[in-house]
Amino acid sequence: MAQYDVDLRDYWRIIRKRKNIITLMVILVGVCSYGFAKVKEPIPLYSTTAAIKIERAANLASILTGGFWAQGENLDTHAYIITSYPVLVDAAKALGLLKANRELDDIRQNKKELATIKSLQSKVEAVREEGTNIINITAVSRKPAEAATVANTVARSYKSYNIKEKNRKTIETKAFIETQLDKTHQDLKAAESKLQSFREGYALISMDAQTRNILARLNSVEAEYEKVRRQQGEIESQFQFFNKSTANANMPVNRLQFSPDPGSPLYSLKAKLGDLLLKRETLKMNFTDEHPEIIGINNNIRAIVKELRNEMQVLLEKLNAKEKDLNKQLNNLRRESMGLPEKALQLVRLQREVTMFEALYSNLKTKYQETLIAESGRVVEVSIVRPALNPSRPFNIPSKTMIVMTGIIMGLIIGVIFAFGFEVFDTSMGTIEDVEDLLQVPVLGVIPFMGKDEKIKRGIKTGLSEKDRKIDLIAHYDPKSLPAEAFRTLRSNLEFMRVDKKSKSFLVTSSFVQEGKTFNAVNLALSMAQAGKKVLLVEADLRKPVIHKMFGLNRIPGLT
Template sequence: MVERKEYELNLYDYWRILRRRKWTIILAVLLTEALTVFYTSKVTPIYEASCSVEIERRFTQTGFLQEFFTWYPGDIMSTEARIIKSRPVIEEVVKKLGLAGKNPKPEEIDRKVSEIISRVSVKREANSNVLNIKVASTDPKEAAVIANTIAEVYVIKSVERKTERDRELRKFIEEQLKFAKAKLEDSEEAIRLFEQTGKITGVRSNLKQQLASLKLELSELLHKFTENHPRVKAVKRRIKDVESLLAAVSKEDLAYMRLKRELDLNLQLYTLLSKKYKDALIAEADKAPNVHVINPATPPSRPVRPNKKMNYMMGFILGIFLGIIGAIVRENLDTSIGTIEEVEEYLQVPVLAVIPRIGEKEKSKDIKEKLIIFSDPKSPIAESFRTLFTNIELSDIEATSKTVLFTSTSLKEGKSLVVSNTSLAAAQMGKKVLLVESDLRKPVIHRIFGVPKEPGLTNYLLGNVNFDEIIRGTTDILLGAIDPALIAKTWGIENFSLITSGPLPPNPSELFNSKIFFEFLERVKERFDVIMFDSAPVLPVADASILSPKLDGVVIVYKVGVTARGALRRAKIQIEQAKGKVLGIVLNDIRAAELMDTGYYYYYYHRYYSEEEEKG
């Protein structure tokens, strides 16, 4: 079996498609832009007003336990942004502006609050303590009013929250101050009672002073004398005596000292709390806000949505994208032909002939009457078949006997009629021609010539008949269904022979790969100058791909308006991948309007023959 590979388009192919289909792209862009403009004009414009507020650093005015409070701008700003969009703030705005109507019900207020929240956004300006409050609305004035009212309510709420915090702090300090005052009074009373008992002697204090003096004296003596000096020893003895006396001081002195120390601490705490309490009173009375509106909102002059420039740009880009997709789709489905040069550039093989469309005069339901070589040998169509064979003759086939395969991309492209007329044209040019009906799927050549299908090619390949039994010559054709008068008027018919298909086998591929088929090829090459094979289409089945490497060349018949150009290219690539040699393309059933060069040729040739007939 022959491996089939899909052809992959390269960059040049895409560039050629875009260049050829530029009007498709332009039309797609224009239509998309028109729809974009229409859609943009129908969208209700949305305006957005912005109001900026500054939030000062927030420390407690009293400085109470200030070391436990830390300023985190990021966290604070995020928290304040959430407070601005909170339901209490927005609900106050709705009520203040009457956005829910007169005497609204709770559910109406709640619904309006949810709507306003969805239209509000709060963002922090980078590296600052400024928050931008943005409100979207279909009315620019309403957007500005709501934004300013949100800022105003937020400032009021901020002052209320600050006042509440200061009040709570003042109450806390007031309670602590009462407790500290009570402890201070208790300490003072304890000292007074202790002193009244007369237990305070002051000896401990004197002993400590004396001990400190002796230690200082000892330090000075050690700088002058050694440890064994009499004066040093004397001072050491005195220090030891004082330490002994100090240890013997009564426990009452120690208790007094503890009371004194506690009194000092309570006094310091009371003094501190008294100062903080005064600061708290001042802070509670201070109603200055720590939030300020620094940039009030004004009614915007332009809507933020729809963004016309952005919409038009996106419509343009989308139009180009859709245009490119449409161009590629049209290219793959396109069956039109521009010029012969374009076809040759597209396929990189020559156009061997252009077969004009059969006119009303030549049309007939009987397929046999479409053998133009018989019915109208001097017509431009008949001449196009002679041109086709001439170009095959001029191709670079070096073999003495030429074996040429005629195939097509798909069904109903007229390959059988083309190969039939071309083989007759070759016979008229003096070549000994054999036409082989090797389309073992849907053979029609035997019906064109009006001869029986059997015995034929498959009978011979299966070993059922001899070689000479399957070759049909002039006598067989005269005995067929074609009008003998037409055959008699056709010169060169004696050079023409035909082999029909025979019965259709279940798997033609096996017959074409058999040994006897190669022997068949050798025998026909010995007897004929040109052997033309009519094969099944390339894309539906593998017959043409199997036969193509065994023959000298392949001619692909392409009927304009039936098969997509991309399919034609795939057929050509498939033949080449099977190691077959594509000699060229035959453009079949071409209208003059589709190919100006061909139209000019057809008109000129038809006029030339008409003038000759008039002269004759």
């Protein structure tokens, strides 16, 4: 095949020639793209975000005691705790997914409730906003209102959880004092009532100084003895609990019931143990007991419990020694008091009981006021700066317009590729060079195609009318037209070839019907006749002769 340069006009010609293929591919791929987008359309999901701010400020007391730096926790830790088990349980209760009176351990043992918590966790994500102390809480749901409710509820639950954790000691102390205040107030009223009834019944008002001194000492030792006994019972109860439930580090957080003095080693060990138990509860929501982190925490819990048992053992030994000493003093004072009148002793006991309850009640009131002051300055780290709003549209539904436009563009590209592919593999001859290279003969002329389309454009119908004859005999009726000029060029080339080959006859033929044999033979003969040559035009088409119709002649006698 002949080689020749291809310019933009050739590309445009190919595109126009194969426009049907390109159009078909554009429509087909566009429709398929829309159908794919419709069939594969996912379930609509709505996403919304609530933003909370982690304050890095603290009250004066915590700054003076160094507690300020303990509050400056890593924001990633806050983000992790937001989706932890305790916070999500509170959120589920607020959303009505769980009953309000359900405990953490009971929920963990219930597969259905645990699945509810995990489902809620899958809908919530907490991510720190880079460069700020703000955490975005994003909730995803099939319903826009539910997504906003979940995000806002989790934010509020974490705020409450953070306040409770940061002020847990103050809250626990306040609850304990309130309970003791109510109990002590009832005991005081009962003691005062007994004393009043005794005085009215026996007409005893007071006693001598020696009797008061002995009974006051007896009262003081008995009160101290009861306090030691109470501490012994509390420590022994917790000690037995540790022995029973910590062999495998299985201990719920809410079973740390003892209240050591803030200055004792037990106080710091209890705080560490509570933090480890809470961290283990959070990890157990996502991992099993065989996870390395949980195993490490269990080892730390066992070590702390061992230290607690040792410290409790030492404390119990001290309390036992103190109990023996107080018991010895108490026996001596009771022997001294045996010589006192029975009524006087009873009066002193009643007065001592009233005085003890008055002092205890007064002390509890003072402590309660101190607790209220501490609570008023409680640490509030979390504030909701942007509540979640109802999303207007789902985030996972792609734009059908974009998909269809992409499909149309892809169809156009594929159509152009197919068009050029068909052109490359098209074996028909499209240029003069192709003909000369294949047939090894020179091309003498190129006649423009004058088929049905061109006749319709000129407003001439097919048939043998006068107008048809003007088209068929264009060299005669329109000698200045492009086809007539092409026939004159062909005539000249034949004249030059005739000089070399001395030819006088020319055969016009083709391999198939309706390819223009008659049209070319007639107009070539007219062009030669117009040049003054004597021309004999022979109709050799025995099947469908047409020349006699073009010239308006009679068909008889014909060639045969």
